[in-house]
Amino acid sequence: MHKGKEFVDTSSIAQAHQRINGWFSEAARDLPWRRPDATPWGIMVSEFMLQQTPVVRVLPVWHEWMRRWPTPALLAAEPSGEAVRAWGRLGYPRRALRLHAAAVTIVEEYDGAVPGSPEALLSLPGVGGYTAAAISSFAFRIPAVVVDTNIRRVHARLFTGNALPEPALTAAENALAADLMPADPEQANIWNAAVMELGALICTARSPQCMDCPVQDLCSWVAAGKPEPHYTPKGQAWHGTDRQVRGAIMGVLREAPVSVPRMDLVHSNGQAVPEVLLGEHFEPALAPESIGELAERRVVEAWKKLSALTADKKQRESCLEGLLRDGLAFEADGRISLHG
């Protein structure tokens, strides 16, 4: 038994199980991937989309994916560029590529059926410890230990007494989460979802709703007088980064119709795009008939940003690599498109 459990008495754990699971039975959101008719594939798609992305933005895209690709085989049969396009503005387009690659692996290695064990799931592209445990528990009722940012925050407050979880997932947090799992398998699966939901709806990062919390009287953080975080989170750089430029260019590519797949992005001297990216100066030369006027304006702006941003060759190469990694394809004449 890990030492972490010794700091929490078993009576409090049992009360937390009962109250949080009971709260969940009444307060849980009616999310489509939680319904009885949800398939393992549907749950897997939701887990990919929900990585670092709020539920409200995932919902419409998930429904469209389920309508279009109700099985892994149907997605695997399409070019990866279609997955990136259908990903829309969820962000982190590499997740779409990984989900497509995972579907291909499922078809090739698992006869088209999502595997249920955490070990098999971990072998899939884009599936890490959290996602493997979540799919295993939510789709296959295997009581794997699910540890996400919501669960870590609830554990930190309720049992450890901290305002926030550690900056990066620690072994101690994993051990605590394992120790807290109910012995009954089905109760454990409910616990996984219930603690996550409590973190998402009540025990939120900012302005938690402690008045509505079912375990407020058990909470170590509340008992300690809600101390401030023991560290200051560092923000994510965005403005002026090449990441921002990639986002703008990918946005245009996503919105370009498949029937008009390419736009011209060539240097005024006629060099092909890869050479342009590595060169000193470049201007946008667009084919207006192939893109809407709004899209054209956006790509011009993106291109200007890239020009101003990437003063050095190394940064331009980094930006180019990022675009290629996200599914951008170069044509011989310097045109670009999404794969497929």
Place this chain on the structure above:
DNA sequence: GATCCGTGGAG
């Protein structure tokens, strides 16, 4: 282990 990877809503 530190960094990077998109996007948009909330405060």
Place this chain on the structure above:
DNA sequence: TCTCCAAGGAT
């Protein structure tokens, strides 16, 4: 306006 951050994963 500006910062924070949301069901993480890969390198």
